Amino acid sequence: MKKIMLTLLLFVFIFPVVGQEIDSVKTIKNQIDLDIHFLALEGTYKKRISKKIFFGFSFGGGPLFRVNFTGDGGFIEWVKFKSLLDYQLAKRIHIYQGFSYSTTYAFEGDVGGKSIGVEIGFFYQIWKIELGFEPSLIIFQTSGIDEKFKTGEFTTTLLIMKIPLSRW
Numbered sequence: 405m406k407k408i409m410l411t412l413l414l415f416v417f418i419f420p421v422v423g424q425e426i427d428s429v430k431t432i433k434n435q436i437d438l439d440i441h442f443l444a445l446e447g448t449y450k451k452r453i454s455k456k457i458f459f460g461f462s463f464g465g466g467p468l469f470r471v472n473f474t475g476d477g478g479f480i481e482w483v484k485f486k487s488l489l490d491y492q493l494a495k496r497i498h499i500y501q502g503f504s505y506s507t508t509y510a511f512e513g514d515v516g517g518k519s520i521g522v523e524i525g526f527f528y529q530i531w532k533i534e535l536g537f538e539p540s541l542i543i544f545q546t547s548g549i550d551e552k553f554k555t556g557e558f559t560t561t562l563l564i565m566k567i568p569l570s571r572w
Contacts, residue, residue, distance in 0.1 A: 432571040435460075440565045444468045448566075450490055458490040462502070470542065470559035477512030479519070479542060479559060486523070496529040502538075510544055510554075517546040527566060534566040 432452065439446035444466025450458035468481040481504075488502035502523040509516045519542045527536030539560040545553045 434570075434572050435568060436570045438567045438569050439464070440567065441466070441468050442562050446484065448488075450488075456492040458500075460488050460490060462486040462488060468506075469562055470540070471562075473558045473560065477510065479511070479544070479557075480509045481506040481519070482509065483507045488523075488525075498527050498529075498534075500525045500527075504540070508542075508544055510546075513546070515546045515548070517544055517548075519544045525564075527564075532568060534568075536564050536566065537561050538564065 434452070435448075435450045435458065437448040437450070439448060439462070441464075444464060446462055446464030446468070448460055448462040450460030453459050462485070464484040464486075465482070468484055469478065470481065471478040484504055484506035486502045486504040488500045490498055490500040492498045500523075502525065504519075504521045504523055506519050506521070507516070508519040521540045521542040523538045523540035525536055525538045527534040537560055539558065541556045542559055543553055543556045
């Protein structure tokens with residue numbers, strides 16, 4: 405009995421020293437996502453700059469629909485470029501701040517042009533995909549004879565599904 409107690413005591417001291425530690429959280433440094441909008445696609449590249457913060461760029465195409473909070477009109481962004489700063493709030497929740505430039509069509513006035521915007525994206529992870537939306541402030545400039553900037557309008561996207569394609 406004495407030998408068994410000594411052996412167990414020996415294991416109590418040895419296991420913490422030589423035992424393997426499993427890293428349950430894999431740290432990724434780069435990520436490529438595919439964002440699926442209602443009728444459009446957007447690709448995103450993000451690079452980790454700290455434990456919870458990513459910096460990245462996004463490029464999208466197709467009719468990226470945005471609706472006004474006031475309900476009178478809306479926008480379609482045809483080609484969009486965005487730089488963003490992504491912050492991980494919790495294990496499954498992240499938000500990002502983005503600055504975008506896009507070619508845009510406005511329903512109100514039936515005109516095309518370009519727009520710049522400030523966006524905030526909210527996403528929640530379910531399994532491997534993330535679901536979210538992007539409220540934004542858009543400043544629209546019409547193209548053609550009457551090239552002037554319109555005042556900023558608060559808009560939001562419809563539901564966005566973000567699928568991670570590659571992480572390394």
